[in-house]
Amino acid sequence: MSDANKAPLLAIRGVKTYYGNIIALKGVDLDVHQGEIxxxxxxNGAGKSTLMMTIFGKPQAREGTIVFEGRDxxxxxxxxxxxxxxxxxxxxxxxxPRMTVFENLQMGAHVNNLAYFDTDLExxxxxxxxxxxxxxxxxxxxxxxxxxxxxxxRALMSRPxxxxxxxxxxxxxxxxxxxxxxxxxxxxxxxxxxxxxxxxNAYHALKLASRAYVMVNGLITMSGTGAELLANPQVKAAYxxxxxx
Amino acid sequence: MEVFTQQLINGVTLGAVYGLxxxxxxxxxxxxxxxxxxxGDVFMVSAFVALIVFLAVTTLAGLSGGVVFLALxxxxxxxxxxxxxxxxxxxxxxxxxxxxxFRLAPLIxxxxxxxxxxxxxxxxxxxxxKPIPPVMRDTITLxxxxxxxxxxxxxxIMIMVVTAVLLGIFWYVVQKTPLGRAxxxxxxxxxxxxxxxIPVDRTISITFIMGxxxxxxxxxxxxxxxxxxxxxxxxxxxxxxxxxxxxxxIGSLPGAVLGGLLIGLIETFWSAYFSIDYKDVAAFxxxxxxxxxxxxxLLGKPEVEKV
Numbered sequence: 271m272s273d274a275n276k277a278p279l280l281a282i283r284g285v286k287t288y289y290g291n292i293i294a295l296k297g298v299d300l301d302v303h304q305g306e307i308x309x310x311x312x313x314n315g316a317g318k319s320t321l322m323m324t325i326f327g328k329p330q331a332r333e334g335t336i337v338f339e340g341r342d343x344x345x346x347x348x349x350x351x352x353x354x355x356x357x358x359x360x361x362x363x364x365x366x367p368r369m370t371v372f373e374n375l376q377m378g379a380h381v382n383n384l385a386y387f388d389t390d391l392e393x394x395x396x397x398x399x400x401x402x403x404x405x406x407x408x409x410x411x412x413x414x415x416x417x418x419x420x421x422x423x424r425a426l427m428s429r430p431x432x433x434x435x436x437x438x439x440x441x442x443x444x445x446x447x448x449x450x451x452x453x454x455x456x457x458x459x460x461x462x463x464x465x466x467x468x469x470x471n472a473y474h475a476l477k478l479a480s481r482a483y484v485m486v487n488g489l490i491t492m493s494g495t496g497a498e499l500l501a502n503p504q505v506k507a508a509y510x511x512x513x514x515x
Numbered sequence: 516m517e518v519f520t521q522q523l524i525n526g527v528t529l530g531a532v533y534g535l536x537x538x539x540x541x542x543x544x545x546x547x548x549x550x551x552x553x554x555g556d557v558f559m560v561s562a563f564v565a566l567i568v569f570l571a572v573t574t575l576a577g578l579s580g581g582v583v584f585l586a587l588x589x590x591x592x593x594x595x596x597x598x599x600x601x602x603x604x605x606x607x608x609x610x611x612x613x614x615x616x617f618r619l620a621p622l623i624x625x626x627x628x629x630x631x632x633x634x635x636x637x638x639x640x641x642x643x644x645k646p647i648p649p650v651m652r653d654t655i656t657l658x659x660x661x662x663x664x665x666x667x668x669x670x671x672i673m674i675m676v677v678t679a680v681l682l683g684i685f686w687y688v689v690q691k692t693p694l695g696r697a698x699x700x701x702x703x704x705x706x707x708x709x710x711x712x713i714p715v716d717r718t719i720s721i722t723f724i725m726g727x728x729x730x731x732x733x734x735x736x737x738x739x740x741x742x743x744x745x746x747x748x749x750x751x752x753x754x755x756x757x758x759x760x761x762x763x764x765i766g767s768l769p770g771a772v773l774g775g776l777l778i779g780l781i782e783t784f785w786s787a788y789f790s791i792d793y794k795d796v797a798a799f800x801x802x803x804x805x806x807x808x809x810x811x812x813l814l815g816k817p818e819v820e821k822v
Contacts, residue, residue, distance in 0.1 A: 326710055352712035364707040366700055377700055380693065381712040428711070 277340060279304045279432060279464055280325070285334035287317075287324045294320045296488040297334065302432065307458050307465040309475040309496065311509055312485035318468040319361040321485070322436050326351050326358060338432070353381050357430035359421040361437060361468075367410025371401055374409050374420055378427030386429065394423040397453055415446040422450065426457065432464045433457065439471040447471065451478055472509035476500045484509075517663040522787045523780070528671045528740065530779025531678035535733035536756030537763070537771035538685070539726030545702040545766040546722050547614065549621045553605055553628035555753015557727050560632060561598040561734030562744040563640055565590040569647055569738070583650045587739065591677075595731040601632075602727030603720055611716065629749070637746040644743040651739065674736045681732055682772060685725070689768060698722055702766070751795075755782075758802050764815020773813060777801070 278301040287295040295317050302308045312318050324331050325338075327348045336344045343351050357378070365374050375394065379387045395402035398419040404412060409420055418438055425433055435454065439447040451474050457463045469475035476482055479496035484505060492499065499505045536558050543551045572586035609628050613621040651673065654666040689695035700708040701718045709715050737752065738744050759778045763770025778798050785797035805813065 328706060328709065347714075348709040349712050349714045352710060358710055360707065360710065364704055366703045366707070368703055369696075369699060373696060376693075376696060377708075377711050377713075380697070384693075424711075 276303065278302060279339060280466065281335075281337040282321075282325070283335050283337075285321070285324060285331045285336060287320055287329055287331050289320075289329065294488055295324060295331070298485075298488070298490055300483055300490060300493075302464060302466050304464055305458075305462055306480040307454065307467060307478055309467045309469055309479035309482040310485055311469055311472045311475060311482060311499075311505075313508075314470070316485045317488040318485055319436055320488075322358060322360065322434055322466075322468055325356070325434065352428070355428075355431040356434065357425035357428045357432070358434040359418075359425045359436060359438060363414075363417045363421040365409040365412070365417050365420050365424070367408065369409055370406050371409055371412070371420055372405045374424050375401075375427050378424035381428045387427075390427050390429065394426055397426075397456070398423055415442045418442060418446070418450065422453065430463065432466060434466045434468075436468045437470060438467070439469065439474065447474065451475075454478060470509075472505070473500075476505075517658075517660050517665050518787060520657070520665045521663075522783050524665075524667050524671060526780035526783030527776060528674050528779070529783055530776035531674055532733045532736055532740070532775075533752065533756045533759045533779050534772040534775025535678060535681070535729045535736075536752060537759040537775045538768060539730045540757050540760040541763070541765055541768060541771040542698075542722050542726050544760070546698065546705075546719055547610070547621075549610070549618075549625065550757065551610075551723075551726075552622070552625040552753075553609075553632060554602075554726065554730060555756065556629045556632035556636075556749035557598055557602050557605070558730040558734050558737075558753060558756075559744070559746065559749030560601055560636060561594045561727070561731035562738045562748060563636060563645070563734075564597045564731070565594040565735040565738050566645055566647055566744055568593045573648065578648060578650075587650070587735070590738075591732065591735045594735050595728040598731035598734070599724040599727045602723045602730075606720060606723040611719075629753075633746055633749060640746060642746060644745045646743045647738065649742055670740055674740060677732060677736065681729065685729065686768070688725075694718075694721065755795075755798065758798060762802050762805055762812055764812030767812070767814045770812055770814035777813075 280302040282298055282300040285295055285298045286293065298321060310318050310321065323329065325336055327343070327346055331344055334344070335342055338354055338356065341354070343354065366377065369377070375391060376384060376387065379390065400416055401419055401423055404416065409417065412420060422435065422438060438450050442450070454465055454467065455478060458465050467475055467479065476496040476499050482494065482496050482499045483490050484492040484499065492502065492505065536554065539554045540551060543549065543554070568590040569586050572589055573582060576582045605628050609624045610621045613624055651669040654668040657665045657667060659665070689698060697708065697713045697718050698721070700711070700713055701715050705715045755778055756775065759774035760771045761774070762777060763772070763774030781801050782794045782798050786794045
């Protein structure tokens with residue numbers, strides 16, 4: 271890769287994360303470079319979401335380092351990490367159910383004090399017209415797909431340099447999935463936003479990715495370009511067979 | 516009708532005090548899911564602080580109308596500040612370390628804090644009733660019929676107005692400001708709030724401070740209304756206010772106010788029409804009945820989670 275020599279935007283080295291005494295990540299190495307879409311695929315329970323949360327220090331890694339833009343953030347409090355320009359649409363969407371869509375988006379813009387709120391609101395409403403119709407509705411009353419859109423929109427509201435999406439396609443209708451992947455491609459291409467994507471929907475994710483990693487039982491077992499992994503027989507057998515369109 | 520109107524006025528006054536305390540319970544419960552049993556005693560401490568400030572000022576400057584007004588205002592402000600400090604400290608010392616521990620731990624710690632505050636005040640201020648000189652004794656007669664004058668006192672007006680104004684400000688802060696939004700976010704999903712840059716611990720501290728400041732308003736009003744305070748005064752109003760919060764739907768701010776008013780009214784009307792000895796029984800019975808049919812309380816609503 272051309273930018274492989276430059277220091278990565280996000281560098282994860284030897285990260286081990288525990289839940290109590292149970293080890294969830296057994297020493298993960300992973301890089302995300304400026305401008306890339308990096309995909310992490312793996313089965314349920316492999317530790318993908320744990321890695322996403324570990325980057326944000328919830329829980330903190332017990333060993334290893336996480337460096338963002340040259341800064342060690344391994345022990346940084348979660349709310350300070352948000353101010354560095356990382357945003358996450360986490361597993362389970364986690365919209366604030368008793369707040370309106372509008373307020374959820376305001377929460378997304380909290381780190382820059384709502385400085386670009388009006389512009390960005392318009393932007394995410396163009397990306398997700400459904401949200402525009404529902405701005406004053408409580409987020410808890412939205413459908414699953416709409417909540418997913420809101421979670422992504424909320425993450426975009428902070429103008430992150432690194433956008434992390436945890437299973438944005440989970441439980442959604444194929445047409446919505448396609449829409450959401452289209453959005454990811456767009457923010458990456460047009461705004462140069464770096465995207466780190468966790469997916470079970472491996473086919474779509476690998477097609478989208480500049481590079482990809484495979485995680486099994488808390489360890490990275492394979493990595494390569496999206497195309498390489500798509501063609502890899504092991505990946506095919508484990509993650510692509512069985513109904514993924 | 517005359518008795519009814521009079522009792523309505525009395526009940527709303529009492530309910531306003533309960534409502535102000537109840538907000539502290541409901542906010543803290545909303546944000547960290549614990550019942551802060553020390554909150555009633557924080558209220559009692561606030562009444563003592565107000566008492567000390569009031570006595571200090573009036574001893575130095577006399578008891579003329581203007582001085583009384585200023586003394587009350589000063590008592591209110593100082594009490595809000597000192598009480599907020601107490602509450603902040605309690606959270607830091609007794610609750611924060613226990614967050615993430617098993618659910619009963621902070622609860623027991625809160626009961627300990629309650630006992631500590633009560634005993635501390637008993638030792639520091641003595642076990643007897645502490646009075647202030649009677650103030651604002653004037654009343655306005657609204658109407659008179661059958662030889663029964665329905666009156667509202669200046670005190671009652673003051674309590675209602677101050678409560679209404681502060682509730683208004685408070686509602687605005689919670690609903691319309693970034694701080695309030697952060698508080699509601701922490702209440703609904705603290706982990707997500709942190710991911711969005713909200714300092715959760717500090718937000719919780721601010722919640723304790725706000726709850727205590729409102730309790731201090733209640734404490735100052737309570738002192739002005741009854742004219743006395745004693746170290747054990749945190750208990751009964753505390754339990755009543757907690758009842759109010761549960762009745763209204765714990766976690767709900769309008770619920771706390773509504774619950775406070777209801778408890779105040781039930782108690783007052785029961786005392787007027789039935790037996791004053793059983794007024795607490797009446798209040799708690801209503802609570803029990805409401806909870807049997809509406810376990811969420813009057814305004815607390817279970818949120819349907821979408822998958």
